[in-house]
Amino acid sequence: MAPRSDTSKRLSELRMKHGRPPASPLEPKAEKAETLREAQPRFRGLESGHRACQGCGEALAARLVMESAGPDVMVANATGCLEVFSTPWPQSAWRVPWIHSLFENSAAVASGMEAAMKAKGKNTKVLSFGGDGGTYDIGFQALSGMLERHHNVLYVTYDNEAYMNTGIQRSSSTPHAATTTTSPAGKERMGKRHLKKDLLSIIAAHHIPYAASASVAYPADLQRKVRYAMGVEGPTFLVIHSPCPLGWRHDSALTVEVARRAVQCGLFPLVELERGALTNIMPIREPRPVADYLELQGRFAHLFRKDDYRAQEELDHLQALADHNIETYGLKGEGLDPMDSTGMSHVRRGGPLAGRS
Amino acid sequence: MVQLTRGTWAQAGTSLDFKTGNWRSTQRPVHVHAKAACHAACPAGEDQQAWFALLQEQKVQDAWVSLVHANPMPGVTGRVCPHPCETACNRTGVDGALAIHNVERWLGDEAVRLGWDYPVEPPAANAPTVAIVGAGPGGISAAYHCVRLGMKAEIFEALPEAGGLLRSAIPPTRLPRNALDGELNRILDLPGITLNTRQRLGRDLTIDGLRAQFAAVLLSPGCELPKHWSVKGAVPADLHEGLQLLRDFMDHGALPDAAKGDVIVHGGGNTAMDICRIMKRAGAKSVTLITASGLPGPGTAPDDIINVVPRELEEAQEEGIEIIDHATVSRLIMKGSRVTGVEIVSLKKEAGKDGRKRRVEFEGTERVVSVDMVVPCVGEQVEPEAFEGYLDGAYFWPDNPFGRIADRVFAIGDARGNRGTVAAAIGDGRLAAEAVAAELSGEADPFADERPVMELDGLNTAYYAGSSRARVAKLPVSERTFEAEIEGPISRSEALAEAQRCLSCGNCLACDNCWTMCPDNAVIKTTELAMDGSHYVFDYDYCKGCGLCVQECPTGYIQSVPETA
Ligand SMILES: Cc1cc2nc3c(=O)[nH]c(=O)nc-3n(C[C@H](O)[C@H](O)[C@H](O)COP(=O)(O)OP(=O)(O)OC[C@H]3O[C@@H](n4cnc5c(N)ncnc54)[C@H](O)[C@@H]3O)c2cc1C
Ligand SMILES: Cc1ncc(C[n+]2csc(CCOP(=O)(O)OP(=O)(O)O)c2C)c(N)n1
Ligand code: SF4
Ligand code: SF4
Ligand code: SF4
Ligand code: SF4
Ligand SMILES: [Mg+2]
Numbered sequence A: 001m002a003p004r005s006d007t008s009k010r011l012s013e014l015r016m017k018h019g020r021p022p023a024s025p026l027e028p029k030a031e032k033a034e035t036l037r038e039a040q041p042r043f044r045g046l047e048s049g050h051r052a053c054q055g056c057g058e059a060l061a062a063r064l065v066m067e068s069a070g071p072d073v074m075v076a077n078a079t080g081c082l083e084v085f086s087t088p089w090p091q092s093a094w095r096v097p098w099i100h101s102l103f104e105n106s107a108a109v110a111s112g113m114e115a116a117m118k119a120k121g122k123n124t125k126v127l128s129f130g131g132d133g134g135t136y137d138i139g140f141q142a143l144s145g146m147l148e149r150h151h152n153v154l155y156v157t158y159d160n161e162a163y164m165n166t167g168i169q170r171s172s173s174t175p176h177a178a179t180t181t182t183s184p185a186g187k188e189r190m191g192k193r194h195l196k197k198d199l200l201s202i203i204a205a206h207h208i209p210y211a212a213s214a215s216v217a218y219p220a221d222l223q224r225k226v227r228y229a230m231g232v233e234g235p236t237f238l239v240i241h242s243p244c245p246l247g248w249r250h251d252s253a254l255t256v257e258v259a260r261r262a263v264q265c266g267l268f269p270l271v272e273l274e275r276g277a278l279t280n281i282m283p284i285r286e287p288r289p290v291a292d293y294l295e296l297q298g299r300f301a302h303l304f305r306k307d308d309y310r311a312q313e314e315l316d317h318l319q320a321l322a323d324h325n326i327e328t329y330g331l332k333g334e335g336l337d338p339m340d341s342t343g344m345s346h347v348r349r350g351g352p353l354a355g356r357s
Numbered sequence B: 001m002v003q004l005t006r007g008t009w010a011q012a013g014t015s016l017d018f019k020t021g022n023w024r025s026t027q028r029p030v031h032v033h034a035k036a037a038c039h040a041a042c043p044a045g046e047d048q049q050a051w052f053a054l055l056q057e058q059k060v061q062d063a064w065v066s067l068v069h070a071n072p073m074p075g076v077t078g079r080v081c082p083h084p085c086e087t088a089c090n091r092t093g094v095d096g097a098l099a100i101h102n103v104e105r106w107l108g109d110e111a112v113r114l115g116w117d118y119p120v121e122p123p124a125a126n127a128p129t130v131a132i133v134g135a136g137p138g139g140i141s142a143a144y145h146c147v148r149l150g151m152k153a154e155i156f157e158a159l160p161e162a163g164g165l166l167r168s169a170i171p172p173t174r175l176p177r178n179a180l181d182g183e184l185n186r187i188l189d190l191p192g193i194t195l196n197t198r199q200r201l202g203r204d205l206t207i208d209g210l211r212a213q214f215a216a217v218l219l220s221p222g223c224e225l226p227k228h229w230s231v232k233g234a235v236p237a238d239l240h241e242g243l244q245l246l247r248d249f250m251d252h253g254a255l256p257d258a259a260k261g262d263v264i265v266h267g268g269g270n271t272a273m274d275i276c277r278i279m280k281r282a283g284a285k286s287v288t289l290i291t292a293s294g295l296p297g298p299g300t301a302p303d304d305i306i307n308v309v310p311r312e313l314e315e316a317q318e319e320g321i322e323i324i325d326h327a328t329v330s331r332l333i334m335k336g337s338r339v340t341g342v343e344i345v346s347l348k349k350e351a352g353k354d355g356r357k358r359r360v361e362f363e364g365t366e367r368v369v370s371v372d373m374v375v376p377c378v379g380e381q382v383e384p385e386a387f388e389g390y391l392d393g394a395y396f397w398p399d400n401p402f403g404r405i406a407d408r409v410f411a412i413g414d415a416r417g418n419r420g421t422v423a424a425a426i427g428d429g430r431l432a433a434e435a436v437a438a439e440l441s442g443e444a445d446p447f448a449d450e451r452p453v454m455e456l457d458g459l460n461t462a463y464y465a466g467s468s469r470a471r472v473a474k475l476p477v478s479e480r481t482f483e484a485e486i487e488g489p490i491s492r493s494e495a496l497a498e499a500q501r502c503l504s505c506g507n508c509l510a511c512d513n514c515w516t517m518c519p520d521n522a523v524i525k526t527t528e529l530a531m532d533g534s535h536y537v538f539d540y541d542y543c544k545g546c547g548l549c550v551q552e553c554p555t556g557y558i559q560s561v562p563e564t565a
Helices: A011-019 A057-069 A080-087 A108-118 A132-136 A140-148 A198-202 A220-230 A254-267 A290-292 A298-304 A307-329 B037-041 B048-056 B060-068 B074-080 B084-086 B100-114 B137-148 B177-188 B209-211 B242-252 B270-281 B308-316 B420-441 B493-498 B512-516 B546-550
Strands: A073-076 A099-100 A125-129 A153-159 A210-215 A238-243 A271-274 A279-282 B027-031 B129-135 B152-156 B193-196 B218-219 B263-267 B284-292 B322-324 B329-335 B339-351 B359-360 B367-371 B373-377 B403-404 B410-411 B524-525 B536-538 B558-562
Touching: A011 B284, A057 A080, A057 A153, A057 A220, A057 A238, A057 A254, A080 A125, A080 B218, A080 B546, A108 A153, A125 A132, A125 A140, A132 A140, A132 A153, A140 A153, A140 A279, A140 B129, A153 A220, A198 A210, A198 A238, A198 A271, A210 A220, A210 A254, A220 A238, A238 A254, A254 B546, A290 A298, A290 A307, A298 A307, B027 B536, B037 B084, B048 B060, B048 B100, B048 B493, B060 B074, B060 B100, B060 B493, B074 B100, B074 B177, B084 B100, B084 B322, B100 B177, B100 B493, B129 B137, B129 B209, B137 B152, B137 B177, B137 B193, B137 B420, B177 B193, B209 B218, B218 B420, B242 B270, B242 B373, B263 B270, B263 B329, B263 B367, B263 B536, B270 B284, B270 B308, B270 B373, B284 B329, B308 B322, B329 B359, B359 B403, B373 B420, B410 B420, B512 B524, B512 B546, B546 B558
Parallel strands: A073 A099, A073 A125, A125 A153, A153 A238, A210 A238, B129 B152, B129 B218, B152 B193, B218 B410, B263 B284, B263 B373, B284 B322
Antiparallel strands: A210 A271, A271 A279, B027 B558, B329 B339, B339 B359, B339 B367, B403 B410, B524 B536
């Protein structure tokens, strides 16, 4: 489906205002941009100057989402890193209407915003953002209600697999065996004892038009999913795997590499569901051992201790979980596929290879 | 100071007031255009990455123009160069080196076929004239670069025709004469180049005479004097030295009668390889090459590999040439003054007491074979006659990259003892011309290009799709003659597809990765070229120095440097 408001007067006004190139030759060009930054051929919904850590996966993910969703959107944002690093009073990194209320109610606030827009006869799309804590855990019932009431909202959860903003506490999204401050690896336990919650299946059970997982390692795929969701009338849901160099304890330069390996080993499957049915997956060309993914991160360092007999067992457990994902979703690719976990990365002169004819 | 009231809200995008760039503590990303590995390895100085980039944009003629900025004879080098560029190519470690020489040859042939103009202007009437001795590849390249740099060139060649060893020694099966002439004549026809044939320095001219008359003198006489060869003092009466045999064969197509029998060729370079193949094709019963070097293989040190074009070696073996490597001729068995057999002994380069390698013969490995002819191919040196006072032993040994051996006198090509390829002669010609141009306009010698080389470990190969090297047809052994070219051409579509395989080592390919993946929006894309030639600018006001773009840049064009630098 084509982006809904491409021809609307409002969108072209916004394009002018934000210095975005015209959508069609008929649309007037933006007035001459003053600076290189203003002349960027993309919408900068989340601007520079935000206080995210170096190499923050969540900042990257949100920037990518805003680029393909904006400019005709408004955002409800749950408490968490994204909210905190983007809006240190009196500044804001957002260039769209943006509301923060509580940790637990982003989806409820978004529901109200959407109803208000509807009442005003506007079709500005409402986005609802939350971390994994704000989504898998405390905001879950607000989210479930929003989906059930069928609001026209795109909910995005930035999954960095712990409560990062308050100092790396475990969430129901923290993967099995990861160390956090509340699931420390040590004599008693090898990190978190429980499993990562399979949120997507729960979302799917709401029978909503569209739900998908994405990763910062595959920006083109991520942005395609955002654009697709923007075109859907009704509730849509996106979970984005967003490495956190601080909480996962990896080099800030490796954010994308870590995310890529998570997909390539099968621990973070990239899938799309419509009305609860699996409609698309990103196949894995050659599944990598989970150890390739885990070894880059300090939160799994205890799994590589040669002097602890439990380490190998947990590694094998994580490998089994990855294999299970590959099996359940049918992720094993067959031959070369430009849209698989290897092909999607490929570039050539002038840009990404996938999706080009 | 902003006055904040209770009802105030933050204005959109106001975080720009907060310059997160001051969070960078140790490292910052910068654009570094490192040398591609192929470029660093090319003796002619071609920047293959640059012309492949143009081919990737389908700009075929521009690619050729970029190429001939360094090497005016791609049709020749594409056929005869041992292509160290391909050995160095970073794609070797992925799925096979780029077929650089094949694409180079295709570009050269296209230029001849379509008559593309060399990127030179006619020199001014009063432009300085440079004298060039020898019209081999070194001299031709020097003349071309003189004209490219606004000077005139006057070439003096002893033989009736230009081309040097390209014409007199390299067999047409490797370099068809129409391909050679097509390219050579277009260069010689350039305005500002004069060729004087049958003019021999030493006989018709002197260096000092030329120095008095011309702005500078460039010497590219090659090596004409065979090095002395004997086995423990013995020399057969009917000795035929390899290069001379080859030249005679080129001139009148005949070989001595003994070449019909069992032949041993002693040596290890291109001459040895070519004469082996010609004698075999002319009907020798057997041809065996005895070489002190090793055949390429996992166990052979790079400095020990036989110094020939790799595919020539393959083809020679296909054609039935026997090769005994790591061996030498230790004794000639003579009947009167005629050779009837040779004794062969194994040997290898071993490090001596001082650490320097020398050849050690292994006692007890001697074996005797009967032969009808032994052909030494142990190399040549400069014919000293014309160059008294300038030679340093057998060769010229300039102490600078430009070849300067005296005031405004330069030596290039094979006459410098450590050269030996067409590409090296071409590169020397360019460097000498550049030094002359600088000197004549009162400038210092040009800067050496000391940029770092981009190796495979500096690339992020996750971003490159696999694709295999173009395969080129070869004449089957049964159809090989003395004339027909053995290696086939590649088509336009194959050449363009091959160009797409280039990884753009060390130079931006505008993939947008950095622009797409910076979490801080600190990479700015520009329509105009940025100062470094890319389309991207770092906004250090906001770059936090995370290093993500450094890691995800496929080409290594973004590098991390200490913040203080
Ligand atoms: C059989 C053979 C095969 C080879 N195959 C290859 C190959 O496959 N690939 C490769 O890269 N290289 C090959 N080479 C080496 C290559 O040919 C030389 O490195 C290259 O030709 C050197 O160029 P040059 O200009 O220095 O000298 P030359 O090509 O030797 O040219 C010197 C010219 O100077 C002229 N001259 C000499 N003395 C005087 C004088 N006193 N006055 C006036 N003119 C003079 C000569 O007549 C000649 O034309 C081969 C060499 C041989 C012998
Ligand atoms: C009701 C309530 N409980 C606790 C908090 C404290 N708190 C703020 S952010 C946060 C964690 C956020 O984690 P997550 O949603 O995963 O987002 P992240 O910071 O990891 O992006 C917590 C516990 C709060 N703001 N409100
Ligand atoms: S001249 Fe030789 S080394 Fe240079 S590009 Fe051509 S084949 Fe490669
Ligand atoms: S991939 Fe291209 S730039 Fe890199 S070494 Fe090979 S030819 Fe040169
Ligand atoms: S990704 Fe952005 S913030 Fe990080 S080093 Fe590069 S330009 Fe700086
Ligand atoms: S990431 Fe891509 S666009 Fe950016 S500098 Fe490297 S090659 Fe160029
Ligand atoms: Mg979190």
